[in-house]
Amino acid sequence: MDVNELIMLIKEGENERIEFKTKATKDIAREICGLTNANGGHILIGVNAEGKITGCNPKRELEVISSAIQAITPPVKIKTKTVVVGNKNVLIVEVPKSETLCSIGGVAYIRIGSGIRPLSIQEILMLSSELGVLTWDEFPALELDEMKDEYVEWFFSAMEKARGRKIKREDWPRYLRSAKAIKENRLTNAGALFFTDAQEFIPHSGCRIVKIVNDEPVWSKEFIGPVWKIIDAVFTELMGHFKTLEVVVGTKRIKLPEYPQRAVREALINAFAHRNYTLPSDIRIFIHPDKLVIRNPGGLMPGVDLSDPEHVPRNPNLCQLFYDAGYIEKYGYGIRMIREECRRHGLVSVEFKSSPNKFEVVFKKRTEELLDDVDRKILELLVIPRRSGEISEAIDLSKPAVVERLKKLESLGLIRKTGKGAHVKYFIPSPL
Numbered sequence: 001m002d003v004n005e006l007i008m009l010i011k012e013g014e015n016e017r018i019e020f021k022t023k024a025t026k027d028i029a030r031e032i033c034g035l036t037n038a039n040g041g042h043i044l045i046g047v048n049a050e051g052k053i054t055g056c057n058p059k060r061e062l063e064v065i066s067s068a069i070q071a072i073t074p075p076v077k078i079k080t081k082t083v084v085v086g087n088k089n090v091l092i093v094e095v096p097k098s099e100t101l102c103s104i105g106g107v108a109y110i111r112i113g114s115g116i117r118p119l120s121i122q123e124i125l126m127l128s129s130e131l132g133v134l135t136w137d138e139f140p141a142l143e144l145d146e147m148k149d150e151y152v153e154w155f156f157s158a159m160e161k162a163r164g165r166k167i168k169r170e171d172w173p174r175y176l177r178s179a180k181a182i183k184e185n186r187l188t189n190a191g192a193l194f195f196t197d198a199q200e201f202i203p204h205s206g207c208r209i210v211k212i213v214n215d216e217p218v219w220s221k222e223f224i225g226p227v228w229k230i231i232d233a234v235f236t237e238l239m240g241h242f243k244t245l246e247v248v249v250g251t252k253r254i255k256l257p258e259y260p261q262r263a264v265r266e267a268l269i270n271a272f273a274h275r276n277y278t279l280p281s282d283i284r285i286f287i288h289p290d291k292l293v294i295r296n297p298g299g300l301m302p303g304v305d306l307s308d309p310e311h312v313p314r315n316p317n318l319c320q321l322f323y324d325a326g327y328i329e330k331y332g333y334g335i336r337m338i339r340e341e342c343r344r345h346g347l348v349s350v351e352f353k354s355s356p357n358k359f360e361v362v363f364k365k366r367t368e369e370l371l372d373d374v375d376r377k378i379l380e381l382l383v384i385p386r387r388s389g390e391i392s393e394a395i396d397l398s399k400p401a402v403v404e405r406l407k408k409l410e411s412l413g414l415i416r417k418t419g420k421g422a423h424v425k426y427f428i429p430s431p432l
Contacts, residue, residue, distance in 0.1 A: 162326025
């Protein structure tokens with residue numbers, strides 16, 4: 001960091017990421033702990049509360065800081081640099097965002113605005129879950145008699161159908177313990193979500209669909225019950241709201257779904273499997289005229305990259321129950337599969353948005369791009385199977401441009417191809 005960058009930081013003033021100090025004291029450990037538990041930031045030593053550079057003795061300040069941060073558990077890897085402004089030294093302490101929850105003497109601090117305060121028990125649970133420090137879903141939660149027999153029977157029947165595993169009834173309790181649905185002779189949070197009407201015990205574990213017209217909600221419906229039952233009910237409800245688009249191809253009418261159904265169901269399952277249940281908010285689905293938004297509480301787990309997502313489960317035991325019941329087919333494949341299904345569908349694009357406390361999957365319709373005059377000309381020509389070069393000559397369009405058009409029509413299910421290499425021909429399939 002140079003002088004110009006330092007001046008820019010000072011101009012910002014004290015905020016949630018910047019702290020001014022004339023000198024370091026033992027309390028600086030709390031400042032560092034609070035920053036690292038939030039979003040990280042900078043402490044500028046040798047700058048007063050008004051943003052005036054007063055200067056400092058870097059050697060002395062470093063000695064105080066080195067001693068103070070020994071109290072933070074786990075250790076925080078800060079970086080320091082001295083910048084000289086005029087004849088005055090400013091020590092810059094760069095604090096990274098922690099990937100775990102840090103504390104001092106058993107007390108975790110967090111920076112809110114320009115202040116530092118201890119975290120409450122609920123906040124510690126929320127932040128720890130968000131950071132992946134603990135798995136909320138394995139905590140013992142309810143007495144076993146809260147478990148509903150019909151939900152347990154459904155689960156083992158679903159597992160037999162999906163995975164081919166038939167477990168004797170007398171072995172059911174042992175299996176549920178191994179799956180951490182039961183722990184210490186109590187239902188865990190994962191078990192409560194799967195085998196009870198969970199909203200009685202976990203109030204924000206349900207889902208709500210909201211229909212939006214002209215940016216105003218015009219209809220909504222709430223869904224409660226065990227998570228698997230909510231998923232089935234919500235998906236059925238959504239299918240009732242989705243339109244079927246018709247495209248005329250020659251003398252036929254081809255029906256196309258408004259949204260890729262497999263991708264929507266996968267996004268819905270992921271919302272329940274990976275949400276942060278310690279956040280006091282339910283899953284929301286917004287149906288807009290031009291898009292569908294599935295929003296769940298809790299962002300991506302630390303280290304997960306949307307461009308190359310790997311499976312880092314926030315709720316590993318809940319995920320295992322979903323897998324056993326056939327709702328999850330392959331760990332770590334959900335985002336890739338959603339993207340691929342949207343690409344194959346052709347009418348919808350998808351965007352993933354992650355922030356510290358929420359994750360959204362946004363399906364956007366592209367119906368206005370469905371077919372243009374060039375596409376219709378190509379379809380008329382394909383009443384007879386033709387090669388891409390033949391189509392290129394017939395409509396006076398470059399071969400690469402024709403191939404892109406053919407890929408789109410193929411992804412929509414309007415045409416198919418046969419043959420290999422230079423012998424590939426495209427044709428309109430007969431109706432089933």
